[in-house]
Amino acid sequence: MRGNRACLRQGLAALVAEGICTLPPAAGAFYFLPDLRTALAPLTVAERLIREHGVAVVPGSAFGCADGCRLRLAYGALPPDRAAEAVARLVGGLRALAAP
Numbered sequence: 001m002r003g004n005r006a007c008l009r010q011g012l013a014a015l016v017a018e019g020i021c022t023l024p025p026a027a028g029a030f031y032f033l034p035d036l037r038t039a040l041a042p043l044t045v046a047e048r049l050i051r052e053h054g055v056a057v058v059p060g061s062a063f064g065c066a067d068g069c070r071l072r073l074a075y076g077a078l079p080p081d082r083a084a085e086a087v088a089r090l091v092g093g094l095r096a097l098a099a100p
Contacts, residue, residue: 004075004083008032011087012073020098030076033060035068038099042069045097053093055086 012034015021021034036045042059049055060070078086 003080004078005030007083007087008073008075008090011091015091015094015098018095020094031072031074033063033065033070033072034094035060035070036094036098038069038097040069040097042071045069045071048097049090049093052096053089055090055093057090 012023012032016023021036023032023034026032042061046057046059049057058072060072063072
């Protein structure tokens, strides 16, 4: 699971550097809750990530995050041999859905 965390953290760090999202600390958790810079609702982003990019995430609103466009990205059940592919699809999808 540490490898999955590092892989996802690296992909999200690139998005943070590009100004696409912010990423609050998630020490000890098996998920991240980035806040995507977009006018789209979290549920819309989640649905489009699934349909257009083959990545499943959960809207942060399902966990009480009512502000912004937060997404819960869990990596605990991700098979380690598929992590890099999954993160690449996720990062590409978030780039496509972010506000210009």
